[in-house]
Amino acid sequence: MKFLLCLLTACAVAQAANYDLLIRNARVLDGAGNPWFHADIGVRGGKIAAIGGLGTGATAERVIDAAGRTASPGFIDVHTHIEGVVEKIPRGDNYLLDGVTTVITGNCGGSKVKLSEWFAGLEKLGLGLNIGTLIGHNSVRREVMGTANRKATPEEILKMQEMVEQAMREGAVGFSTGLIYIPGTYSETSEVVALAKAAAKYGGTYASHMRDEGENIVAAINEAVLAGKEAGMPVQISHFKIDNRRLWGGSIKSLALVEKFRAEGVDVVIDQYPYDHSSTTLGITLPSWALADGEAAIKERLSSPVTRARIKREMLRMLVQKGQLNYAYAIVASYSPERQLEGKTISQINRLRKRLPTPANEAETILEIMRKGDAQMVYHSMSMLDVDRIMKYPHTAIASDGGVREFGLGMPHPRSYGTNARVHAEFVRKRKLVPLEEAIRRMTSLPARTFHLRDRGLLHEGMAADILLFDPAKVQDKATYQAPHAFTEGFDFVLVNGVTMVEDGKLTGGRGGRILRHDSSN
Ligand SMILES: [Zn+2]
Numbered sequence: 001m002k003f004l005l006c007l008l009t010a011c012a013v014a015q016a017a018n019y020d021l022l023i024r025n026a027r028v029l030d031g032a033g034n035p036w037f038h039a040d041i042g043v044r045g046g047k048i049a050a051i052g053g054l055g056t057g058a059t060a061e062r063v064i065d066a067a068g069r070t071a072s073p074g075f076i077d078v079h080t081h082i083e084g085v086v087e088k089i090p091r092g093d094n095y096l097l098d099g100v101t102t103v104i105t106g107n108c109g110g111s112k113v114k115l116s117e118w119f120a121g122l123e124k125l126g127l128g129l130n131i132g133t134l135i136g137h138n139s140v141r142r143e144v145m146g147t148a149n150r151k152a153t154p155e156e157i158l159k160m161q162e163m164v165e166q167a168m169r170e171g172a173v174g175f176s177t178g179l180i181y182i183p184g185t186y187s188e189t190s191e192v193v194a195l196a197k198a199a200a201k202y203g204g205t206y207a208s209h210m211r212d213e214g215e216n217i218v219a220a221i222n223e224a225v226l227a228g229k230e231a232g233m234p235v236q237i238s239h240f241k242i243d244n245r246r247l248w249g250g251s252i253k254s255l256a257l258v259e260k261f262r263a264e265g266v267d268v269v270i271d272q273y274p275y276d277h278s279s280t281t282l283g284i285t286l287p288s289w290a291l292a293d294g295e296a297a298i299k300e301r302l303s304s305p306v307t308r309a310r311i312k313r314e315m316l317r318m319l320v321q322k323g324q325l326n327y328a329y330a331i332v333a334s335y336s337p338e339r340q341l342e343g344k345t346i347s348q349i350n351r352l353r354k355r356l357p358t359p360a361n362e363a364e365t366i367l368e369i370m371r372k373g374d375a376q377m378v379y380h381s382m383s384m385l386d387v388d389r390i391m392k393y394p395h396t397a398i399a400s401d402g403g404v405r406e407f408g409l410g411m412p413h414p415r416s417y418g419t420n421a422r423v424h425a426e427f428v429r430k431r432k433l434v435p436l437e438e439a440i441r442r443m444t445s446l447p448a449r450t451f452h453l454r455d456r457g458l459l460h461e462g463m464a465a466d467i468l469l470f471d472p473a474k475v476q477d478k479a480t481y482q483a484p485h486a487f488t489e490g491f492d493f494v495l496v497n498g499v500t501m502v503e504d505g506k507l508t509g510g511r512g513g514r515i516l517r518h519d520s521s522n
Contacts, residue, residue, distance in 0.1 A: 074101025074466030091128030109178030111136030127513030171517025214244025245323030418477030
């Protein structure tokens with residue numbers, strides 16, 4: 001009898017021992033936060049067919065000896081802004097080389113609205129990354145109300161809810177807000193909750209760029225978790241930080257508040273990019289009322305001396321509130337009307353325009369720039385003490401808040417290129433703030449769980465074959481503020497849905513990515 005069983009077992013192994021790809025002898029970090037273990041990984045049909053000691057009988061079209069290298073799930077970046085560029089670079093090179101195999105986009109309230117159309121276009125191009133999207137509050141509000149500076153009527157809320165529901169049916173993974181931006185900043189909390197609830201009906205997650213990341217952060221966190229409380233949906237607080245110089249150190253309090261809500265049973269998690277510079281528009285240095293009602297209205301305000309003076313007064317008050325003496329902390333990242341400004345601070349541009357270096361003159365310089373359109377900026381606004389503390393918090397996912405980049409264009413924040421490698425090199429390896437297996441968990445299973453990506457984020461049988469191979473000692477981000485266009489080195493093998501995307505650290509040209517449509521039954 002014993003003999004027969006053995007025979008049957010051998011027979012079963014022999015039958016299963018046929019894979020598209022077999023990774024031998026890897027040190028597996030499974031994404032759940034477990035310590036590494038040695039295993040072989042068999043990939044078949046784009047999925048992980050087997051993981052463990054697969055024996056010498058296992059065969060495959062291709063065998064990779066991963067001895068000495070670590071295997072982990074591909075990273076899931078839950079906070080990106082890829083719209084507009086992914087159409088030009090559908091492979092998403094900067095992300096693949098940083099170990100990212102899945103991105104969630106449509107964050108901070110800005111997304112595509114007609115998702116089916118957008119998805120179909122992207123699928124036709126052939127993708128490098130798996131892409132899921134949120135439906136953005138600002139985009140929906142703009143469709144219904146333009147940039148009107150007022151609260152929505154009940155009819156307008158209904159219309160916006162319908163749009164959110166439609167997007168959810170088309171596969172959005174949830175709802176996002178950007179409550180510092182036009183026009184979402186004109187909304188009341190009840191509007192945000194009503195729209196989040198529309199997404200919750202379909203099992204969506206709420207991702208919030210909060211109304212404030214400084215002085216009023218407590219109220220902002222309370223507002224963000226309200227949707228979680230009222231609709232029972234997961235809440236992801238985006239790019240968690242203290243971006244006010246006067247309040248540096250405040251992450252002790254803000255993290256304690258998140259923890260308090262978790263203890264009460266609210267499913268709230270946060271994400272972070274591992275840098276002390278932020279990146280957003282130049283427009284956020286202006287009072288929000290100045291940017292309402294479209295181009296013509298903005299121009300009219302700026303050409304009225306009285307209104308212009310009032311805008312400047314408020315800008316200077318906002319500057320003082322932020323604990324800044326001048327606008328030297330604000331660096332132009334991307335500004336297509338005048339590319340020569342890219343890489344320069346507002347203070348430098350002000351001097352180039354032969355003005356005395358006063359904050360009032362610098363505010364004038366900002367208004368001049370804004371006349372030709374908003375600029376993308378990098379702001380030195382955080383303290384590394386807060387960055388470190390947030391990094392150590394176990395419910396912090398790693399996310400870039402970046403986008404697909406056209407190599408060499410502009411002076412963008414380096415986070416689009418180097419977020420994950422920087423966590424590996426700086427926070428895990430050099431400063432030992434986070435153990436490797438924990439960092440991997442925050443890049444994989446934690447974000448997968450929050451966004452209901454049930455077949456990703458873990459190296460387990462049956463999961464999608466999004467797999468990285470790397471030597472943890474060699475992973476290194478190369479992008480800096482001064483020279484941001486530099487690909488990460490070290491994630492030398494990247495598999496997306498079983499397709500080899502990176503081999504020996506080089507892009508293969510493969511297209512393994514796909515659109516991840518949220519399944520409402522999840
Ligand atoms: Zn944001």
